[in-house]
Amino acid sequence: MADEVRRELSGRARVVALETTLISHGLPHPRNLMLARAVEAAVREAGAVPATIGVVEGRIKVGLDDADLVRLAEGAKGGGNVVKASTRDLALVAARGLTAGTTVAATIHLAAASGIRVMATGGIGGVHPGGEASLDVSADLDALARTPCAVVCAGPKAILDLPRTLEALETRGVLVAGYGTDRLPGFYVRETPLSVPMLDGIEAAERLLQAQEALGWPAGIVIANPPPGDLALEPDAFGAMLDAALEAAGAEGVQGSGLTPFLLRHLAAASGGRTVRLNEALVLANARLAARLAAYRG
Structure with a gap:
């Protein structure tokens, strides 16, 4: 979990979870990366902390950094070996060390488990x-x-x-x-x-x-x-x-x-x-x- 997200959850918990299949599979590159950054900025401007969720080389991350966003965005170019992960796929993706964008189902599961509502x-x-x-x-x-x-x-x-x-x-x-x-x-x-x-x-x-x-x-x-x-x-x-x-x-x-x-x-x-x-x-x-x-x- 990103430090910023952890700190906010220990306080007022003004956190918004964001899914990542839109980045990895939903939009062409580089529009996907530009949108991912814009969405995080919009959340901040409205008074909350963004927690973009995804899997990077087998690590489930609640709160991606910009390098992670870039990595996931590569999936839209047909390279980078980025897959799509729903709830059934999370364990397999983690076990195999894969990088994945998370669907709504996987994202809300990970968000709720982290205390994000x-x-x-x-x-x-x-x-x-x-x-x-x-x-x-x-x-x-x-x-x-x-x-x-x-x-x-x-x-x-x-x-x-x-x-x-x-x-x-x-x-x-x-x-x-x-x-x-x-x-x-x-x-x-x-x-x-x-x-x-x-x-x-x-x-x-x-x-x-x-x-x-x-x-x-x-x-x-x-x-x-x-x-x-x-x-x-x-x-x-x-x-x-x-x-x-x-x-x-x-x-x-x-x-x-x-x-x-x-x-x-x-x-x-x-x-x-x-x-x-x-x-x-x-x-x-x-x-x-x-x-x-x-x-x-x-």
């Missing part, structure tokens, strides 16, 4: 289209069900089956609340038709977290923050782009772990790069909100 990310994983048959469901959902950590995000990732993802979270006892909205944000779109309870500010979010802790409920809470309005896509336009991307994936036989990157590349091309810019903007917005919440809690 707030995390920021772009979007959570969930049920993929056709997941009711393929069982292609993100480990993020089960991790949220057993980990007491508030995750600030822009909702589930847009390429997912959002109604089934929301239903799966409900089944697991995970509350999803909208920040300033009573409709579930859809990552690239500000609102979907799915209803969620609304939080009207930081104080309301803090009261919710306090009530959850007082009840002793072990699950996390998803605080869904709508993406920035100046870049967000219209639902119909995004739906058409996603349908075209899914059709292209089917025609080329893309499935499994290769599906998500394929869809994201297709969406980026179809939108003229707007989805990439939006991804960066919403990650920054979520980091600021998470930092405000952590600072308020402290």
